[in-house]
Structures are given as structure tokens and as C-alpha cells.
Amino acid sequence: MAELGSHHLATRTLPLAGHHGGSSVVRLEAAPPAARLSLRARAEDVAALSASLGISLPVKPKTSVCVNGRTALWLGPDEWLVIDEDHGGLLQAATDSGVLHSATDVSHRNTAILVSGPGAAAAINGGCPQDLSLAVFPVGACSRTLFGKVEIVLLRTAEDAFRVEVWRSFSDYAFGLLAAGAQDAALSA
Amino acid sequence: MLLIHCPYCEEDRSELEFRWGGEAHIARPENIAAISDEEFTEFFFLRNNEKGLTYERWRHIHGCGRFFNAARDTVSDKFLLTYKADLPKQPIAAVEEALAAAQDKVVETWEQTEGDAR
Numbered sequence: 001m002a003e004l005g006s007h008h009l010a011t012r013t014l015p016l017a018g019h020h021g022g023s024s025v026v027r028l029e030a031a032p033p034a035a036r037l038s039l040r041a042r043a044e045d046v047a048a049l050s051a052s053l054g055i056s057l058p059v060k061p062k063t064s065v066c067v068n069g070r071t072a073l074w075l076g077p078d079e080w081l082v083i084d085e086d087h088g089g090l091l092q093a094a095t096d097s098g099v100l101h102s103a104t105d106v107s108h109r110n111t112a113i114l115v116s117g118p119g120a121a122a123a124i125n126g127g128c129p130q131d132l133s134l135a136v137f138p139v140g141a142c143s144r145t146l147f148g149k150v151e152i153v154l155l156r157t158a159e160d161a162f163r164v165e166v167w168r169s170f171s172d173y174a175f176g177l178l179a180a181g182a183q184d185a186a187l188s189a
Numbered sequence: 190m191l192l193i194h195c196p197y198c199e200e201d202r203s204e205l206e207f208r209w210g211g212e213a214h215i216a217r218p219e220n221i222a223a224i225s226d227e228e229f230t231e232f233f234f235l236r237n238n239e240k241g242l243t244y245e246r247w248r249h250i251h252g253c254g255r256f257f258n259a260a261r262d263t264v265s266d267k268f269l270l271t272y273k274a275d276l277p278k279q280p281i282a283a284v285e286e287a288l289a290a291a292q293d294k295v296v297e298t299w300e301q302t303e304g305d306a307r
Contacts, residue, residue: 129202146206
């Protein structure tokens with residue numbers, strides 16, 4: 001049998017590997033891989049989970065909390081998306097809380113597209129019905145919503161930057177629609 | 190774009206994010222095995238399908254994911270009120286009065302004035 005060198009090992013290709021797009025006012029990038037947790041818990045168990053995860057889970061609609069590369073996004077009254085861009089260990093941290101909860105590792109179900117630039121909001125509004133003005137959707141605001149025909153989780157990371165979390169099998173579509181939105185934003189800029 | 194107020198997100202959102210969930214405030218029988226077939230039919234299959242003010246369940250499926258209740262006018266498609274799923278039926282006094290008044294008026298339909306079908 002042939003000797004297996006390291007170059008024979010399977011290589012993992014990211015869902016959006018090789019994608020590039022944007023326009024003069026919008027920059028589109030595939031986000032690096034991250035650990036993600038879909039978390040559901042009752043109101044009385046939020047404090048224990050927050051302590052264990054090292055991040056206070058937001059309880060106000062449309063808000064997020066970001067500490068040390070770990071972000072918790074409010075999706076519903078008992079539902080959060082927790083993203084860790086540095087280390088992972090989210091599932092273990094949730095288990096260590098010792099309280100009743102439901103946690104599912106969705107790190108590989110989702111991928112993310114980083115949309116930035118002065119036309120970022122306009123590019124996203126090309127397929128998203130939400131009001132993305134700073135007064136209504138400030139920095140740190142997040143929401144599960146629709147983008148074209150796919151569901152996304154939208155997070156505003158800066159005044160002119162968004163993170164679009166999308167299911168990996170929908171990411172090609174989302175990226176294409178964002179690229180079209182970016183070009184439209186450049187026309188009207 | 191029709192905007193619907195989600196009582197959990199505490200915000201008006203596009204209708205695209207919502208899905209209809211059937212008539213609201215239908216209580217499941219306490220002991221469903223003990224009821225007769227007729228009572229089961231009434232509970233399970235029959236709905237009012239009212240014209241005008243109706244109470245419906247809606248789901249913010251592409252948002253917070255929660256079911257909630259809504260009072261909606263099926264003629265104008267206007268949402269009069271939305272409230273959380275665990276609340277009892279919320280009265281809408283002004284609307285109910287207006288609907289009652291409207292029902293007292295004789296509506297001239299084609300059948301009544303011109304047609305043969307009476």
C-alpha cells in the first residue's frame with residue numbers, strides 16, 4: 001500500500017472558498033470559520049448559562065453582546081445564537097452550566113459573509129425588508145430575517161459593517177444576491 | 190409592504206417574515222378521548238371563517254420564531270391588534286361596535302335587486 005503522506009489527507013474547503021465580490025462602495029468577504037451554538041433555555045436558567053459561557057446572554061429583543069471574540073445574539077425570547085471566532089468550547093461550556101437547556105453545535109451548518117463599506121446597508125436591503133438605518137438598527141443590533149428567499153441572521157458589527165450568517169447550502173445564493181445588491185448600491189451612491 | 194407588529198420582538202416587521210397559523214383561541218378538550226365524534230369534529234375540523242374581525246394565530250417564523258395572536262379584519266386585511274400567545278382574547282370594543290352597526294344596515298346586492306336568486 002502506498003505510503004500516506006500529509007498531502008494525501010482530505011482538505012476541507014469552506015462553503016464560500018474562492019468567492020469574491022463587491023463594488024466601489026461595498027466589500028464582500030467570506031468570514032473565517034467559527035464555532036457556533038444554537039442555544040435555547042428558559043428565563044430562569046439564563047443567569048447560570050451566562051456565567052458558564054462567560055458572556056451575559058441578551059434578553060432584550062434585537063440585541064447582542066460581544067466579549068473576547070464570543071458573541072451572543074438574541075434570536076427569540078428563549079433562543080440565542082452564540083458565535084465564537086477564536087476558541088470554541090461552547091458546547092462544553094453550556095454543558096458545564098448544569099441547568100436545563102438545549103444546545104446544538106451548528107458551526108458547520110452556518111457560514112458567514114462580512115459586508116462592509118458605505119453601501120453595506122443598501123446592498124443588504126436589496127433583499128432584506130428590515131429598516132437598517134442606525135436609529136432603528138444600531139451597532140450591535142441583530143435579527144433573524146429574510147434575505148431574498150433565504151433566512152439569515154443579520155448582525156451589525158459597525159456603522160458600515162454587517163455579518164450575515166447563512167446556512168452553508170444557501171451561501172452561494174446569498175453571496176450572489178449580495179454581489180448584485182452591492183452593484184446596485186454603487187449605482188445609486 | 191404590510192407591517193405586522195410582533196409582540197415578542199416589540200417591533201413592526203415586514204409581512205414576509207410571518208406565517209399564518211389558523212384560528213386562535215381554540216381550546217383543546219380536557220379529556221379528548223371522552224368526547225363524542227361530533228364534538229371532536231367541532232373542535233378539530235370546523236372553523237368560523239368569519240368575514241370581518243377574526244382572531245388568528247400568526248407565527249414570526251423568519252424572526253423570533255414565536256406564535257402570537259392577532260385580531261385582523263379579513264375585509265381590509267388590517268391588523269387591529271397583536272398580543273402574546275398566552276393572553277386571553279383581547280376585546281376590540283370600537284371595532285365590534287362598528288361591525289354590529291354595519292350588520293344592521295341593508296346591503297344592496299345584485300341578487301336582491303336584479304337577480305333571480307333570492
